[in-house]
Amino acid sequence: MNSFHKVDQSGQIVWSRKFHIDNDLVDECIFNRILEDKTGHLYFIGRIDLLSPRKQNLFITKTDKDGRIFWSNIYTC
Numbered sequence: 001m002n003s004f005h006k007v008d009q010s011g012q013i014v015w016s017r018k019f020h021i022d023n024d025l026v027d028e029c030i031f032n033r034i035l036e037d038k039t040g041h042l043y044f045i046g047r048i049d050l051l052s053p054r055k056q057n058l059f060i061t062k063t064d065k066d067g068r069i070f071w072s073n074i075y076t077c
Contacts, residue, residue, distance in 0.1 A: 002031060004044070006067065017067040019044075027051050029059060040065030048074055 002021065006014040021029045031046035041062060048059035058075040 002029060004031075004034075004067070006042075015067045017063070019061065019069075021048075025051060027054075031059075031061075041070070042067070050074075 002019045003016065004019070005016045008014050027049040029046065029048045031044045033045040035043045035045065037043070041064060044061040044063070046059050047056050049056050055077070057077050059072075060075070061072040062070045064070060
């Protein structure tokens with residue numbers, strides 16, 4: 001499970017979200033970059049290591065400004 005908190009400029013939590021990752025399919029999932037576009041959509045970008053086939057892949061999740069997931073994709077590397 002990956003937990004994220006969005007805070008405002010004063011340090012107050014705006015929202016909190018948890019992304020659940022299936023341990024039966026995934027060895028490790030690490031988000032190392034979060035980008036925000038002009039409309040407030042967030043892009044969580046990272047690496048996901050699948051158990052079968054055993055390799056690393058690019059993983060991107062797009063949310064709205066309130067943290068609700070629009071889509072999530074794994075890109076083969």
